[in-house]
Amino acid sequence: MMSQFPVTARNRVRRLPKRGHYDREIVHAIIDEALVCHVAFSMEGVPTVIPTLHARRGDSLLLHGSSKSRLLRHVGEGHPVSVAMTILDGIVLARSVFHHSMNYRSVVIHGTGQLLASEDDKRSALEAFAEHIAGGRWADARKPSRKELKATTVVSIPIDLAAAKIRTGPPLDEDEDYALPIWAGVLPLSLKAGKPEADPRLGRDIEVPPYIRRYRRGGS
Amino acid sequence: MMSQFPVTARNRVRRLPKRGHYDREIVHAIIDEALVCHVAFSMEGVPTVIPTLHARRGDSLLLHGSSKSRLLRHVGEGHPVSVAMTILDGIVLARSVFHHSMNYRSVVIHGTGQLLASEDDKRSALEAFAEHIAGGRWADARKPSRKELKATTVVSIPIDLAAAKIRTGPPLDEDEDYALPIWAGVLPLSLKAGKPEADPRLGRDIEVPPYIRRYRRGGS
Numbered sequence: 001m002m003s004q005f006p007v008t009a010r011n012r013v014r015r016l017p018k019r020g021h022y023d024r025e026i027v028h029a030i031i032d033e034a035l036v037c038h039v040a041f042s043m044e045g046v047p048t049v050i051p052t053l054h055a056r057r058g059d060s061l062l063l064h065g066s067s068k069s070r071l072l073r074h075v076g077e078g079h080p081v082s083v084a085m086t087i088l089d090g091i092v093l094a095r096s097v098f099h100h101s102m103n104y105r106s107v108v109i110h111g112t113g114q115l116l117a118s119e120d121d122k123r124s125a126l127e128a129f130a131e132h133i134a135g136g137r138w139a140d141a142r143k144p145s146r147k148e149l150k151a152t153t154v155v156s157i158p159i160d161l162a163a164a165k166i167r168t169g170p171p172l173d174e175d176e177d178y179a180l181p182i183w184a185g186v187l188p189l190s191l192k193a194g195k196p197e198a199d200p201r202l203g204r205d206i207e208v209p210p211y212i213r214r215y216r217r218g219g220s
Numbered sequence: 221m222m223s224q225f226p227v228t229a230r231n232r233v234r235r236l237p238k239r240g241h242y243d244r245e246i247v248h249a250i251i252d253e254a255l256v257c258h259v260a261f262s263m264e265g266v267p268t269v270i271p272t273l274h275a276r277r278g279d280s281l282l283l284h285g286s287s288k289s290r291l292l293r294h295v296g297e298g299h300p301v302s303v304a305m306t307i308l309d310g311i312v313l314a315r316s317v318f319h320h321s322m323n324y325r326s327v328v329i330h331g332t333g334q335l336l337a338s339e340d341d342k343r344s345a346l347e348a349f350a351e352h353i354a355g356g357r358w359a360d361a362r363k364p365s366r367k368e369l370k371a372t373t374v375v376s377i378p379i380d381l382a383a384a385k386i387r388t389g390p391p392l393d394e395d396e397d398y399a400l401p402i403w404a405g406v407l408p409l410s411l412k413a414g415k416p417e418a419d420p421r422l423g424r425d426i427e428v429p430p431y432i433r434r435y436r437r438g439g440s
Contacts (some may be wrong), residue, residue: 015289035409036322037310038304040260047267049260051306051326069235086256086271088411093432096362097350098372101257106271130317135405142316142397152318156328168420177362183426187354188257188414191308198405199390206403212313215407217395 010110011163021164030107030164031056033218034085039063041074041081053170055132061109064123072153076115081157083109091187092170097181104219105184109162111199113155119146125154136211222395230330231383241384245328250327250384251276253438254305257281261294261301277353280376281329282345301377303329311407314391314399321387329382333375337364342419345374356431411437
């Protein structure tokens, strides 16, 4: 059974509500596949949006950065925040310009954040970030020192006022347009990994680990 | 000569300022390559971020949607808005967890929008959107009708309070970590187009147009 988020004025999908999903598993899967998120905050009524990395730990979204980060300080003070991530799956080429669209999976999360206080908690968060970027990396890499943990700020935002929005499938054209001699369909898109580029300062006998050699994002 | 945006409290890159760029050409190139943007607005101090398509027309960023869109109405009323787009170029695998990063090119634009009023202006905006998605598409597709133009809202935001942020190159580790037997380097990422999928309702004799068959995003 999938568990559902409550649907409120805050997270209800307003435009094209049929594309809205409030299932925890669907939302978590999109968060886990997306490599980057966009965080919005408001200061004196003025909105700012910033791209940053994220990770998920259970029912919480984690954001991290320098302890000097203005964004993290602001979120850590309990101000409302909105976070979105979008995975592009294809360009939807309709016969009419008007019905062009994208196939995508997106999540928007609303909430307030809390600073992680303890070193253990921050270390476990950094593990989530390393594993989010590349599953298997935490075991390989040099773990954070106490000094590095001190220099890192992590905020945790509960994933509950959240919604996914998903479009799949072919274009939807006006009935009378289907007879037009215009190619229509979907051009699939996906984020692909290329050939790993070793650091120029890397020792020659160190091989690319399997989780990097076979890296892929998403299920399919 | 590249023209530079003024650097103000609003668009100055605060974290890692060395990654900041204020050149018009650099900012425009990132806007043009990115397929999706994230728009933040603030209502009664509460921020919301929403993914949407964009296009550029000269020095203006265009957003479009239904005339019922809450976001577009809000932006059209002249409230401040912040828009970001991010292109991921690679995962930066450092020896230490702490120095993991991404190679990316992002833009953040701050400003206020204006609704496009005339039909001609909206038609030209929809041309920009079609061409932004796939260069060559406008000439092929069925052009918007007057009814469709009426149902479409477009806002235009000047691209001047803007900045790009770019990271390239290998990981930067602590001096003492370079001797560790840990693979380090960059795993390049890019958004790739797959095989075009014809609409099931497409006539059999309609061929995939060359600009879709040879589709690629970005310069390299």
